[in-house]
Amino acid sequence: MLNAPANAAAAPRPSWRARLQHLPRDTRDTLFLLVVIGWVILPQVGNLPMWCVALAAGVLLWRGWLALNNKPLPSRWWLAGLLLITMAATWASHRTLLGRDAGVTLVVVLMALKTLELRARRDALVVFFLGFFAMLTNFFYSQSLLTAAAMVIALLGLLTALVNAHRPVGQPSLRESAAMAGKMALAGAPVMLALFVFFPRFAPLWGLPSDALTGKSGLSSRMEVGSMAQLALDERVALRVKFEGAPPPQSQLYFRGPVLSQFDGRNWTANAGGESLGATTFAPGPADLQVRGAPIRYQMTIEPSQQPWLLTLDVAPKSPELPEGRRARMTADMQWLTYRPITDLLRYSAESYADFRYGLKGWDGRARPNLREYLRLPPGLNPRTQALADQLRTQLGDADAMAYVRAALERLRTGGYTYTLEPGVYGQNTADQFWFDTKEGFCEHIASAFVVLMRGAGVPARIVTGFQGGELNGVDGYWTVRNADAHAWAEVWTAERGWVRVDPTGAVSPGRVGQFQRLRAPDGVVAGALGTLSPTLLAQLRATWEAVNNSWNQWVLNYTQSSQFDLMQKLGFSSPSWEDLVKILAGLLVVGAVGGMVWARWERSQQDPWLRLLHTARQRLAQAGIATAPQAPPRELMRAVAESDLPPELRADLAAWLQALERQRYAPAGNGGAAASLATLAREFQQMAWPRPERPAPT
Known part of the structure; x- marks a missing residue:
């Protein structure tokens, strides 16, 4: 007798796909639900404590392993222990069990434990x-x-799992359940759209809480020399601008932010007399602001910054048109501030002038402004810069301030200075290092060294931070300003014109201001590969995506109460109010109810033809005196017919017909042939010889 070899080839192991297709119904549905839950949690990974992410992932993987191996679920003591650990860890992480962050942590972990x-x-x-x-x-x-x-993907996944849970019989495919979930979502889309458009938005109650979004712009009321170089590597969008008519040249796109006048040798901070966010106090705006020329009108969409600064094109004499519930105030430094931080996407209209003059008078509009604070320098620091300033004073004497400015800019143009993101580490004497040692720096190095030199020469000067430049998106016509466009420039005071903008970076690198050639971080692997294949492909993809994202911001995130009222005015309401919104919603509710009734009647007429035929048979038997339950199947009707007083031939025909009806539904290919069609069965039923009902004898 021959024996099979000991090392005979084993049967090939089925693939994962084949194994998944032959999983039991409960296992398959459980695994699908776990995948959907993981997808819901995934975007929250960066917002949750690491222990929460690890615990949720571990529980989901454990539950999946139990389902695949058909293992029993853990006892309630396990769940109680994990729940206590969760509560303790949540308290340790957030010091509370209430609030947004702690609540989200608990919801995520409890969902996983459930x-x-x-x-x-x-x-x-x-x-x-x-x-x-x-x-x-x-x-x-x-x-x-x-x-x-x-x-949206998570919603469809949860709806698919919910539909599947209500189909307990058999093993319906996930594709069928997903199709039904998609139909449900589409059916609810008109209601969702109507509520989004017409549900009253009561500012400031509508929207996210004040801590819902973190700052993105990166600007601050304090500038450490060297800190803005980090912002230059951040390509996220800070704001978008839509100009009415022709936009100004890129060299004039200065978006004014915090003005910094206090210097300790390395850090520039805002004037102590300016804004105070905690107390919400403001210094009055300049009393002698004069503007000339045609105004530049535009709409600004600013990203959340957690700061009160309203960035406007330099300079905006009138308050920007803000949404309902927001107010703004101008400081003496020509900066617009809101009374509360910007915590969500904010869109406003503004009007600026490129030709302006201010700062010749004090806050009262009469006295000359106090300029001593714009001449202060920390004692003992930057001695070589002070010596250079003394040299300029010896050379220029009583010349006006602009002569000193021109001399400093000429030194920057001809002295071998370089504009770079990596100027090295600066010490305490930052101005000395820039002017005499490294001779290279980013915009804040250049602006800081320039202002220190001007103050040393007796010219009042300060630093203004904000954004400069922008990119025109050819897809939607918006100018996009990024965090990488953060910039610092100087303002000097002259007796003839007041405060005058001077951008010393333009003297070192003219392309940074005039042609907008900013420094960029190296592209990643994917971006670099796309740029190598097609130099314009990456830019086109980026512009298209940002245009789509901007449309989302403008039409969805920024759909405010004023937008609702503007829409209602287009619909014919002369002075819309929230009461009108309620009336519109009530009218839509009535229309929806009537439409639902019409749909229900149409759907009833289009009911399953097999069920309609069975219902017709049941009604005909009831007319013949054979009462059956409304949900009685064909086999139960056959028993009722067999026990009735109908003629024997009719009983036989009805029994055969009901049997054929049952086979047509449940065994269409059984008994060696195809079942009769519903049309044939309906015709046979109509041709049956039913006894006429006996008429009552005349009295």
Whole structure:
């Protein structure tokens, strides 16, 4: 007898795809639900404590392993222990169990733990609705287009799991359940759209809490020499501008931010007499502001910054037109501030003038302004810069301030100075190092050294921070200003013109201001590969994406109460109010209810033809005196017919017909042939010889 070789080839192991296709129904549905929950949690990873992310991931993987290996679920003692650990860890991380961050942490962990007790449909429903709530919490941290798209996928996934849970019989495919979930979402889309457009938005109650978004612009009321070079590597959008008519040249695109006048040798800070965010106090605006020429009108969309600064094109004499519930005030330094920080996307209209003059008079409009603070320098620092300033004073004598400015700019142009992101480490004497040692720096190095030299020469000067330049997006016509466009320039005071803008960076690198050739970080691997294949492809993709994202910001995130009222005016309301919004919603509700009734009647007429035929048979038997239950199947009708007083031939025909009707539904290919069509069965039923009902005898 021959024996099989000991090393005979084993049967090939089925692939993961084949194994998944043959999984039991409960295992497949559980794994699908776990994947959807993981997708809901994924965008929150950066907002949750690391222990929460690790615990949720571990619990989901554990539950998936239990489902794949058909292992029993853990006991309630396990769940109780994990719950206590969760509560303690949440308290340790947030020092509270209430609030946004602590609440989101608890929701995420509780949703993951609930998967460990999926023993009945009721437990699954709890997980579904926890998933819907956790999905909404993603918008506490980000309302971007990517987050919205990810949550739409999560919504369809949760709806698919919910539909699947209500189909307990058989093993319906996930594709069928997903199609039904998509139809449900589409059916609810008109209601969602109507509520979004017409539901009253009561500012400032509508929207996210004040801590919902973190700052992105990077500007501050304090500038450390060398700090703006980090912003130059940040390509995120800071603001977008839409000009009415022809935009000004790029060299004039200065968006004014904090004005810094106090210097300790390395750090520049705002004037102590200016804004105070905590107390919400403001210094009065300049009393002698004069503007000339045609105004530049534009709409600004600024990203959340957690700061009160309203960036406007230099200079805006009138308050920007802000949404309902917001007010602004100008400081003596020509900077516009809001009364509360900007914590969400803000769109406003403004009007600026490129030709302006101010600063010749004090706050009262009469006395000459106090300029001593714009001449102060920390004692004992930057001695070589002070010696250079003394040399200029000896050479220029009583010349006006602009003569000193021209001399400093000429030194920057001809002295071998370089504009760079990596100037090296600066010590305490930052101005000396720039003027005499490194001779290279970023905009804040150049502006700081220039202002120190001007003050040393007796010329009042200060630093202004903000953004300079922008990129025109050819797709939507908006100018995009990024964090990388953060800039620092100087203002000097002259007896003839007051405060005058001077950008010393332009003397070192004219392309940075005139042609907008800013320094950039090296592209990543993907961006570099795209740029190598097609120099314009990456720029086109970027412009298209930013145009789409800007449309999302303008039409969705920035849809405010004023936008609602503007829409209502277009619909014919002369002076719209929130009462009109309620009336519109009520009218839409009535129209929707009537439409639902019409739809229900149409759907009833288009009901399953097999069920309609069975219902017709049931009604005909009731007319013949054979009462059956409304949900009686064909086999039960056959028994009722067999026990009736109908003629024997009719009973036989009805029994055969009901049997054919049952086979047509449940075994269309059985008994060696195809079942009769519904049209044939309907015709046979109509041709049956039913006994006429007996007429009552005349009295």
